[in-house]
Structures are given as C-alpha cells and as structure tokens.
Amino acid sequence: MTPPQQFSALKGVQDIFPPDVHLWQKVESLSREVFSLYGFEEIRLPIIEPTGLFVRSIGETSDIVEKEMYTFPDKAGRSITLRPEGTAPVVRAYIEHHLYNLPSPQKFFYSGPMFRYERPQKGRFRQFYQIGVEAFGAVSPLLDAELLSMLKILLERLGMKDLNFEINSVGCGNCRPAYRTALRDFFSAKLGSLCPDCQRRYEANPLRILDCKVDRCIELRAGAPFITDFLCSECKDHFEKVLSALRRLNIPYTLNPNMVRGLDYYTRTAFEVTSEHLGSQKAVAAGGRYDRLVEEFGGPPTPGMGFALGMERLTELLRETGEIVGPFPDVYIAPLGERAIMEGFLMAERLRARGFLVESGYDGSSLRSQLRKANRITARFVIILGEDELSSGRAKWKNLGDGSQGDVEIRKVEEFLASASPGKPR
Numbered sequence: 001m002t003p004p005q006q007f008s009a010l011k012g013v014q015d016i017f018p019p020d021v022h023l024w025q026k027v028e029s030l031s032r033e034v035f036s037l038y039g040f041e042e043i044r045l046p047i048i049e050p051t052g053l054f055v056r057s058i059g060e061t062s063d064i065v066e067k068e069m070y071t072f073p074d075k076a077g078r079s080i081t082l083r084p085e086g087t088a089p090v091v092r093a094y095i096e097h098h099l100y101n102l103p104s105p106q107k108f109f110y111s112g113p114m115f116r117y118e119r120p121q122k123g124r125f126r127q128f129y130q131i132g133v134e135a136f137g138a139v140s141p142l143l144d145a146e147l148l149s150m151l152k153i154l155l156e157r158l159g160m161k162d163l164n165f166e167i168n169s170v171g172c173g174n175c176r177p178a179y180r181t182a183l184r185d186f187f188s189a190k191l192g193s194l195c196p197d198c199q200r201r202y203e204a205n206p207l208r209i210l211d212c213k214v215d216r217c218i219e220l221r222a223g224a225p226f227i228t229d230f231l232c233s234e235c236k237d238h239f240e241k242v243l244s245a246l247r248r249l250n251i252p253y254t255l256n257p258n259m260v261r262g263l264d265y266y267t268r269t270a271f272e273v274t275s276e277h278l279g280s281q282k283a284v285a286a287g288g289r290y291d292r293l294v295e296e297f298g299g300p301p302t303p304g305m306g307f308a309l310g311m312e313r314l315t316e317l318l319r320e321t322g323e324i325v326g327p328f329p330d331v332y333i334a335p336l337g338e339r340a341i342m343e344g345f346l347m348a349e350r351l352r353a354r355g356f357l358v359e360s361g362y363d364g365s366s367l368r369s370q371l372r373k374a375n376r377i378t379a380r381f382v383i384i385l386g387e388d389e390l391s392s393g394r395a396k397w398k399n400l401g402d403g404s405q406g407d408v409e410i411r412k413v414e415e416f417l418a419s420a421s422p423g424k425p426r
C-alpha cells in the first residue's frame, strides 16, 4: 500500500467554507438583486483567454501584464492566460457575439475568480474573486452616475458604512497627450530619483507614475499637474454633468485628481470606493469608462463603462460590521433505537419535501448527545422519537429557542411545525 500523502492548497489561494461562505453568498445574492433592478443580466465567461486579449486591453506596460499574469503555453503551444480581470473578456464576448446589434445599452454582470501572480500578503490572493458589471452603448454622463448610485445602494444594503466615493476624469485621446507632456516636463528633473518602474513608466505611460506605491515616488509627485486642468471641453462637460448628477442623488464624493487607474483602457470617469477600515489596500470597488475599448478590439464605436468589487475585501469588511448568519435547521429529529431511526429518517424526508430545513440523528446515540448537537447547530425545534413515542403515536417536541416543550401526534408533526414557524413551509 502506498503511504498516505497530505496536500496543502497552493500559495496565495484560499478555501472558502462555512460559516464564512455565508458572507460570500450574501454578497452574491444581494448583488444579483440590486443589479437586476438596473437591468443588468448575467454573463458567464471562460476563466482562460488568449494572452493577447489582456496585453492589448490592459496595456503592455502595466504591472498586471508585466509582472502578474498567470500565462502558460497549452499543449498546442498557444499562449493562455488565466483572466486577471473581467472587463476585457466581457468586451471580447460582446464583440464576438455581435451583441451590439441588440438594443443599447446592453448591461452585464459577472462574478468569479480572477488570477494574478502577486506576492501573497494579507488580503491579497493569487486567486481572488470579483463581481463586476459592464454597460455598453450609453455615452450619457447619467449612466456614470447611475452606476455609482447602484454601487452605493448595494454597499449600503450590505450594511457598509464610512465609504468614500473618489472620482476623477482621466480624459480622452484628445486631451491626454497634452497632459502626458506636462507630466513628463514635471518629472524630467526628478527622473533619476524615481523608482526603476517609474523610470520606465516615464517614457511608456507617465500617468502610471501617479499610481506608484513607492514612498519616494509619492513624495516626488507632490505638485504634479492635475489631469482635470487639461481636459478638453467635451470631457470637461461630461465630468461636470456626472458630478452634478451625483449631487442630485445626494451621493457624497471626493475629487481625487491623482487617481488615474493602472489600466490603459480607461477614458473620462474613473472612480474608486474606499473604506477607512481597510488600511492601505482600501478600495472595495473600482471602475470607470472605456469608450474606445470596443473599437480597439474591432467592434463598432461603442462607449462602455463598468466596475468591479473585490469579494475578499468586501467580506472582510462585512465580517467586521456584522455577524455571519447561516441557514439554521428548523428542526432536529432525535431518534432513539433502531425502529425510531427509520421512522425519523422518513419523517425528515417528509419535512424536507415541505420546505423545512431538517437535520437528524443517524446512529442512535444518546438523547443527551443528540440534544447537545441540536443546540450546537442552532436548530429551532427538536423532535424526540423513541420506542414509547412510536407506541403511543405521539412525539415529544422541544423549542430550543424559548425552552417550551410538549408532545404532538407523529402524523401531525408537519402541521405543528408549520403553525409554529411563520413563513414555513416555503
């Protein structure tokens, strides 16, 4: 016989199991609910995509593409990448299936794992989960405000507080070149002091210097010009209309002219939702417009906008702000003796068919240990079935919530539980 061998999960990934998984399910189901109020429908996409999709959309010089992608050749030698984000795959599907022929705007949401080869640290995973939305075909600044409002409603319904909506405009292809030049002028005298990454960014995409997390670069960028001073009149007008709609919706926001977002494809509105509770990696959600991306991938000119929520951070915040509420059994059936085990087994199935959440004993352990178990799993009722109960046709019941007890005809247990549990059977 081969000796047993124990395996551990890979570095930077995690298992999600009860009771924590209830938080995840809560986020997922509430998101669906809120997104559907706004007409977003689910799109399910592959986890693997051709590498070029991300290189082209996120940008060759981005940290994600340069350092963090899970890229490997498949057996036929094609370069495959585990998706590091959701927008590019949605755009790919939108174009591939000619979804632009359907009435605009088209609105989608997705949820699932993303992959980045990062140095594992607290709250950062190599396989992490995102829920995101993408809307295509609406150029109106009201869409920007609507997405932010939807996000706010979702986060509030999740019970989150102390949220900041940071917003900026990153301009468009018409106004960004002048800003890039102004940034290069600003950093030219400091070039040698910037971190090696930023020295490369200086040529390739100086906006990314504003995103750098290195202390020295943060100091050096004090006094750098703001993109909002370089916006063309169309971008300026769009941004002002977004902000005015946010004010009409009473959504408090902070202008953050340094937030340029690390991805190449953003245009105009960019935003992040942060919380003071999360320290340096504090964004729970981020997104923006990408009005040129569909066209760059061969589709018709189509404005787009979306955001993604980080599930790990969201569930971490929820863990702090509320308790985990799992599905508790309505009833635990405690059978005593061979004959009662079979009767209890059949009763459990009858109750489940009526919509009750039922646990029951299988192994004939003592009443005491079965009651202890019922308490541990927070069952609401216990039904006790022993030889005496079977002969008399009446089962004992106990309400573990208020301590009341009594007996009930075995064939009327369903009615009894239904009348004692408002809203049940479902």
Ligand SMILES: [Zn+2]
Pocket: 171, 172, 173, 174, 175, 176, 231, 232, 233, 234, 235, 236
């Ligand atoms: Zn512009």
Ligand SMILES: [Zn+2]
Pocket: 194, 195, 196, 197, 198, 209, 212, 213, 214, 217
């Ligand atoms: Zn730097």
